[in-house]
Structures are given as C-alpha cells and as structure tokens.
Amino acid sequence: MARKHRSIDLATLTVHAGTESREPDTPVVSPIYQSVNFIQEIGSEEGLRYPRYGNSPNAEVVQARMAALEGAESAVLLGSGMGATACALLTLLRPGDHLLASAWIYGGATALLQREFVALGIDVSLVDPLDTRVWRRKMRKETRAIFLETPVNPTCRVLDLRPVSYITKQVGIALVVDSTFASPVNFRPLEHGADVVVHSATKYLNGHHDMLGGVVCGTTSYIEEVRQKMIMWGQAPDPFAAWLLERGLKTLDVRVRRHNENALQVAEWCAGRREIKRVHYPGLRDHPDHDIAVATLDGFGGMMAIELAGGTRATERFIRKLKLIRHAPSLGGVDSLVSEPRYTSHAHLTAEARAHMGIPDGFLRLSIGIESAQDLIGDIEQALR
Numbered sequence: 001m002a003r004k005h006r007s008i009d010l011a012t013l014t015v016h017a018g019t020e021s022r023e024p025d026t027p028v029v030s031p032i033y034q035s036v037n038f039i040q041e042i043g044s045e046e047g048l049r050y051p052r053y054g055n056s057p058n059a060e061v062v063q064a065r066m067a068a069l070e071g072a073e074s075a076v077l078l079g080s081g082m083g084a085t086a087c088a089l090l091t092l093l094r095p096g097d098h099l100l101a102s103a104w105i106y107g108g109a110t111a112l113l114q115r116e117f118v119a120l121g122i123d124v125s126l127v128d129p130l131d132t133r134v135w136r137r138k139m140r141k142e143t144r145a146i147f148l149e150t151p152v153n154p155t156c157r158v159l160d161l162r163p164v165s166y167i168t169k170q171v172g173i174a175l176v177v178d179s180t181f182a183s184p185v186n187f188r189p190l191e192h193g194a195d196v197v198v199h200s201a202t203k204y205l206n207g208h209h210d211m212l213g214g215v216v217c218g219t220t221s222y223i224e225e226v227r228q229k230m231i232m233w234g235q236a237p238d239p240f241a242a243w244l245l246e247r248g249l250k251t252l253d254v255r256v257r258r259h260n261e262n263a264l265q266v267a268e269w270c271a272g273r274r275e276i277k278r279v280h281y282p283g284l285r286d287h288p289d290h291d292i293a294v295a296t297l298d299g300f301g302g303m304m305a306i307e308l309a310g311g312t313r314a315t316e317r318f319i320r321k322l323k324l325i326r327h328a329p330s331l332g333g334v335d336s337l338v339s340e341p342r343y344t345s346h347a348h349l350t351a352e353a354r355a356h357m358g359i360p361d362g363f364l365r366l367s368i369g370i371e372s373a374q375d376l377i378g379d380i381e382q383a384l385r
C-alpha cells in the first residue's frame with residue numbers, strides 16, 4: 001500500500017486532508033475558532049457543537065487529516081498522548097478484563113497501567129515483547145487487548161507486528177499500537193495488522209515543541225466510543241492546540257524525511273568514534289532489528305541513543321559541553337534535544353530494571369532535529385573532546 005490512500009500520496013494528505021473546500025472566499029488557512037460556544041439550531045439536538053465533545057472546527061480538520069494519514073476510518077484528537085492512551089484502552093477494557101502489554105512502553109503509560117488500571121480492577125501483564133511466543137503464552141480468556149509501542153522509547157528497538165497481529169486476529173481481540181516514534185510518514189500500523197493507533201501528537205505530528213495533544217485512530221464505531229470516554233473524562237483539546245497541530249502536520253512529510261536523513265548521518269558518524277561505546281539506531285546494519293526495520297518502515301526515524309565509553313561521569317560532562325543540542329526531556333521536534341531516560345521517562349524504575357530493558361546508566365537519548373547534520377555532528381564532536 002505504502003504512503004498512498006485513495007491514490008493520493010501522504011505528502012499531499014499532510015497539507016490538504018480535511019480541508020477540501022474550494023468555495024470562493026473561504027480562507028486557505030483554517031481560522032482559529034477560539035469559541036467554546038456555537039449557536040444552536042432551534043428545536044433540534046442536531047449539530048450541537050462544544051469543544052469538549054471533540055467537534056470544534058479546528059479539531060475536526062485534524063481528525064480528518066490524521067484518519068487519512070493513518071489509513072483509518074476515523075480519528076479523534078485529545079488533550080495529550082496520555083489522554084489518548086488512557087481513553088483508547090479504557091474503551092476496550094472493563095473491570096475483570098486482562099490487558100497484555102509490552103514492558104517496553106513510555107514510562108507514563110507503564111504507570112497508568114500499573115497504578116490506575118489496576119485500581120480500576122483491570123489486570124495488566126507487562127511482558128518482554130521480543131519473545132514472540134509470550135503473547136500466546138500469557139493470553140487468558142479475559143484478555144481483551146494487546147498494547148505495544150514501536151519503535152520503542154528510548155531503546156529504538158523495532159517490533160514486528162505480524163506475529164502479534166496473527167494472534168490478536170485469531171483470538172478476536174484488539175491490537176493497540178503507540179506509533180509516536182514513527183509518525184505515519186515512517187510507519188502505518190494499520191497496514192501491518194494493528195486495529196488501533198495511538199500517538200502523542202506533542203512529538204512528531206506537531207513537531208515544534210509548542211503544543212500538547214494525542215490522537216487515536218481506528219474504526220468509526222470504536223472511535224465514537226473513545227470520543228465518549230474523552231467527553232466524560234474531559235480529555236478534549238483546546239481549539240488553539242488543534243490549530244497548531246494542523247499547522248504542524250502540513251510539514252510532517254518534509255520534517256520527518258529530514259529527521260530520518262539527519263539521524264542516519266549522526267548515527268553513522270557516532271558509530272565510528274571510540275569515545276562512544278554503543279550507538280542505537282535501527283538504520284545501522286548492526287542494530288538487532290535492522291532487518292525488521294528495513295522490511296516494515298519507510299524511514300528509520302529521528303530518534304537514536306548513544307552510550308559513552310567513559311560511563312555516567314563522561315555523560316554528564318558531555319551534556320554540559322553541548323552547545324547546539326539542548327538538554328530537555330521531550331522529542332520529535334525541529335530542535336535537537338538530548339535526555340537521560342534515567343532522570344525522565346524511566347526515573348520510576350530501579351537501575352537494574354532499566355539495565356534489563358537495555359537502558360544502562362549513562363544511556364543518552366538523542367532526538368535529532370532538522371538542523372544541518374554537519375552542525376549537529378560538529379556539536380557532538382566538540383563535546384566529546
């Protein structure tokens with residue numbers, strides 16, 4: 001299928017999907033409807049508009065565009081990636097149900113499942129996703145969904161959805177995939193057997209480090225149920241956030257291609273340096289999932305990680321000496337950022353638990369931006385000295 005839906009390329013959809021009007025006098029750019037109230041038809045419940053319902057005009061444009069980009073029937077925009085994850089999963093799970101989830105998921109999602117879901121009476125098993133037989137082995141008759149993230153934050157491991165979706169289809173349960181790291185430019189999970197796609201729109205989808213949002217994509221009937229959860233739990237976004245996301249999405253294809261090119265160049269350069277013990281990037285031939293990445297992704301992404309030969313002391317010195325790449329916890333935007341997962345997304349785990357997940361102390365995650373790759377390499381080189 002790759003990149004095309006209804007014969008329109010993804011690059012065109014990023015700019016146009018959801019805004020097809022050619023009426024004279026309509027603005028080329030969607031106006032911001034910064035209003036929480038809309039005049040209602042008299043004597044009818046039709047067309048009731050209220051941003052918390054997910055039907056502000058700005059949210060509707062983004063929802064149509066995201067559905068087109070993921071090749072889904074429908075999409076809903078929420079106030080954050082966490083809100084999207086929570087509402088996507090709570091739509092599928094009731095007290096007494098069981099959720100099978102990869103242990104390699106965003107730290108906030110782990111806490112959500114282990115604290116909040118368990119308190120709601122939903123049983124959760126976190127499993128090692130590399131063991132392809134684990135899904136069947138841990139499946140129970142109460143299991144209602146499998147949840148995983150790929151590429152994985154922050155290790156950049158790439159999971160093969162085929163063996164997992166084979167089981168979810170056989171058993172008739174949902175496969176929910178957090179595809180934040182890839183964006184639809186690099187990977188569209190629905191083409192690989194997933195049923196639901198979740199994004200933190202805060203990252204690549206918006207791409208400018210200036211709005212918070214989340215998206216869930218799936219069938220129309222399922223998305224309507226997610227929308228009900230969003231309405232009840234108050235997880236809808238503000239119109240301005242939706243507008244910023246629409247603006248960000250217009251450049252998604254060019255940005256992500258540049259992220260891909262830059263990260264590959266930086267990773268290849270890092271791989272040749274003796275001060276760097278290990279480079280984690282799926283585009284490198286020695287990456288454990290390189291073959292899966294080549295077979296399933298359209299691009300290797302802008303996320304990579306390094307481990308310095310000098311250990312944690314060298315790591316801190318290195319971060320202090322960087323001039324261009326800044327120390328900040330988020331990712332997926334035009335500015336290059338560096339962070340230590342042990343102080344951010346994985347701070348709630350012990351050092352041993354992190355090491356077991358492939359995140360030893362001294363592990364540095366790099367979110368490679370769209371600056372010149374040569375300047376980024378120059379920055380890393382001077383900081384290593």
Ligand SMILES: *Cc1c(COP(=O)(O)O)cnc(C)c1O
Pocket residue numbers: 080081082083106108109149153178180181199200201202203212213214
């Ligand atoms: C950031 C992130 C989230 C959470 O998104 P927010 O927008 O911060 O709520 C979920 N999954 C992944 C992979 C992320 O990187």
